[in-house]
Amino acid sequence: MSPSGQRRISESTVRRLSVYLRFLRELTRQGRELVSSRQLARGCGTTPAQVRKDLSLFGSFGKRGRGYTVDELRRTLEGILGLGRRWRVALVGVGKIGSALLGYQDLARRGFDIAAAFDSDPAKTGQVVSGVRLYSAERLTEVVRMQHIELGIIATPPESAQAVADELAGAGVGAILNFAPVEIDVPDNVTVRTMDVALELEGLSFVLTSGDRMPSRK
Amino acid sequence: MSPSGQRRISESTVRRLSVYLRFLRELTRQGRELVSSRQLARGCGTTPAQVRKDLSLFGSFGKRGRGYTVDELRRTLEGILGLGRRWRVALVGVGKIGSALLGYQDLARRGFDIAAAFDSDPAKTGQVVSGVRLYSAERLTEVVRMQHIELGIIATPPESAQAVADELAGAGVGAILNFAPVEIDVPDNVTVRTMDVALELEGLSFVLTSGDRMPSRK
DNA sequence: GGTCGCTTGTGAAAGGCTTCACAAGGCCAA
DNA sequence: TTGGCCTTGTGAAGCCTTTCACAAGCGACC
Numbered sequence: 259m260s261p262s263g264q265r266r267i268s269e270s271t272v273r274r275l276s277v278y279l280r281f282l283r284e285l286t287r288q289g290r291e292l293v294s295s296r297q298l299a300r301g302c303g304t305t306p307a308q309v310r311k312d313l314s315l316f317g318s319f320g321k322r323g324r325g326y327t328v329d330e331l332r333r334t335l336e337g338i339l340g341l342g343r344r345w346r347v348a349l350v351g352v353g354k355i356g357s358a359l360l361g362y363q364d365l366a367r368r369g370f371d372i373a374a375a376f377d378s379d380p381a382k383t384g385q386v387v388s389g390v391r392l393y394s395a396e397r398l399t400e401v402v403r404m405q406h407i408e409l410g411i412i413a414t415p416p417e418s419a420q421a422v423a424d425e426l427a428g429a430g431v432g433a434i435l436n437f438a439p440v441e442i443d444v445p446d447n448v449t450v451r452t453m454d455v456a457l458e459l460e461g462l463s464f465v466l467t468s469g470d471r472m473p474s475r476k
Numbered sequence: 477m478s479p480s481g482q483r484r485i486s487e488s489t490v491r492r493l494s495v496y497l498r499f500l501r502e503l504t505r506q507g508r509e510l511v512s513s514r515q516l517a518r519g520c521g522t523t524p525a526q527v528r529k530d531l532s533l534f535g536s537f538g539k540r541g542r543g544y545t546v547d548e549l550r551r552t553l554e555g556i557l558g559l560g561r562r563w564r565v566a567l568v569g570v571g572k573i574g575s576a577l578l579g580y581q582d583l584a585r586r587g588f589d590i591a592a593a594f595d596s597d598p599a600k601t602g603q604v605v606s607g608v609r610l611y612s613a614e615r616l617t618e619v620v621r622m623q624h625i626e627l628g629i630i631a632t633p634p635e636s637a638q639a640v641a642d643e644l645a646g647a648g649v650g651a652i653l654n655f656a657p658v659e660i661d662v663p664d665n666v667t668v669r670t671m672d673v674a675l676e677l678e679g680l681s682f683v684l685t686s687g688d689r690m691p692s693r694k
Numbered sequence: 695g696g697t698c699g700c701t702t703g704t705g706a707a708a709g710g711c712t713t714c715a716c717a718a719g720g721c722c723a724a
Numbered sequence: 725t726t727g728g729c730c731t732t733g734t735g736a737a738g739c740c741t742t743t744c745a746c747a748a749g750c751g752a753c754c
Contacts, residue, residue, distance in 0.1 A: 294730090294731065294732090295731075295732075296731085306731090306732095310731090310732065310733060310734085311733085311734080313732095313733090314732090314733055314734070318732080318733065319732095320731075320732050320733080321731080321732075322730085322731050322732040322733080323729085323730055323731050323732075324730085324731070324732090325730095325731065325732080326732090
C-alpha cells in the first residue's frame with residue numbers, strides 16, 4: 259500500500275487524513291461515488307494540492323480526469339490510520355468529562371470501545387454506566403492487562419494525571435489521550451496527546467485580542 | 477509590550493504560550509520565583525531555544541544569567557493572550573458534552589464564563605444548570621447580542637453545527653470552539669477551532685499501527 | 695575589582711511543510 | 725480518431741518553523 263513504508267508522516271498530515279476520512283464517510287452516507295481533490299479540500303478546509311500531496315505519501319489512489327472513488331479511498335484511509343479493527347480503550351476518571359465520554363456514541367461509531375472505566379471514588383465502583391463497568395482505580399493495571407487494552411484516556415484532575423499515566427504506561431498501554439490540563443511525561447514507547455479545552459479558548463482569545471493577525475489557512 | 481505589533485504569530489507558538497502560562501501558574505502555586513528557559517521547556521515538553529524564540533517574538537522578558545521572574549512572565553503572557561479580562565461564552569447544545577462543559581470549573585478558573593446556554597429541547601429551557609440559565613435555541617441571536625457574548629462553543633450534533641455557527645457568526649461572535657465532528661465554514665472575520673475526540677484517537681491509532689514513525693518532538 | 699559559571703536574546707543555518715506548476719492520463723463528444 | 729476539458733501525481737520552489745551557536749549580560753564569590 260505505501261510505496262516506501264519508512265517515510266516520516268507529520269502529525270498535521272495524519273490529522274488531515276482523519277478529516278478526509280470523516281468527510282468521505284459523510285459522502286458515503288450521501289451515496290456519492292466519486293470525489294475530486296478539489297471537493298475534498300473544500301469540505302475539509304484545505305487545498306487540492308495539499309490533499310493530493312497527503313495522499314501521495316501513501317500511494318496513488320485516484321484516477322486522472324475522474325478523481326477518487328469515495329468507497330475505495332475511505333477504505334484506504336481506514337487502513338492507513340489503523341482503523342480496520344476496533345480499539346479497546348480504558349477510561350480513567352469518571353467525573354464530568356469522563357461521564358460525557360462514556361455516553362458519547364461517536365467514539366464507538368468510529369471504532370473505539372471503552373472497555374473499562376476507573377475511578378478512585380469507592381461509591382462509583384461496581385456501577386455500570388452506559389454499558390461500561392466501573393472499576394476501582396486500584397485495579398487499573400490488572401484489568402488493563404487482562405483485557406488487552408491498548409489505549410488510555412485520562413479524565414482525572416490534573417494532580418493525578420501523571421501517576422495515572424505512569425500506571426497506564428506500565429500496564430502496556432501504547433497511547434494516551436489526556437484531558438487533564440497538564441503536560442505529561444511518558445516513556446518513549448508511549449504517545450500522549452493532550453486536549454485542553456481552556457487552552458483552545460485561550461488561543462481564540464489571542465486571535466480576538468490581537469485582531470486576527472494569525473496566518474489564515476486560506 | 478510587543479516590539480513590532482505586526483509580526484504574524486503562528487498557531488503553534490500561541491498554543492505553546494498557553495502551555496507556558498499553564499505551567500507558570502503551577503509554579504506560582506508552588507511559590508517559585510524564578511524559572512529558566514530550560515526548566516520551562518522541560519515542564520512544557522519543548523526545547524529551551526524554542527521557549528526563548530517564542531518569547532522573543534513579543535519582547536525581552538528575562539534576565540541573562542538568572543532566567544525569568546515567574547510572576548512577571550505569567551502576567552506578560554496573560555497580557556499577550558488577552559487574558560487580562562474575563563470572556564463571556566455562549567454554549568450551544570446541552571447534551572453529554574455540553575453538560576460536562578457547564579460543570580467544568582477549569583473554564584471559569586482560566587477566565588471563561590459561560591454566560592448562557594442554549595438547547596433545542598423545550599424540556600430543558602428555563603432550567604438553571606451549574607448556575608447557567610438554559611435558553612431555547614430560538615433565542616440565541618437575541619441573548620448573545622444582549623449579553624455581548626464574544627465566544628461560542630458548539631456542542632450540538634454534527635447536523636446542526638453549521639446552522640448554529642452561522643447564527644453565532646451573525647450574532648457577532650468572533651470565535652467558535654466546535655465540538656461537533658464536522659468542519660465548519662464561517663466568514664473571514666470569525667475563527668473556528670474544532671476539537672474532535674475521535675479524531676485525536678485516530679491519530680493515536682495511526683501511531684500505534686505504523687510503529688511510531690511519526691517525528692518525535694525531541 | 696576580577697573571574698567564573700550560567701542564562702538570555704538572536705542572527706544564521708537547517709529542516710520541514712505547503713504551494714506551485716505542469717506532464718501524463720482519462721473521459722466524452724463529434 | 726481527434727480535440728477539448730478535466731484531474732491526478734509530483735519535482736521544484738517558496739515559505740515558515742525549529743534548531744544551532746554564540747555574543748552579551750548578570751550574579752556570586754573570592
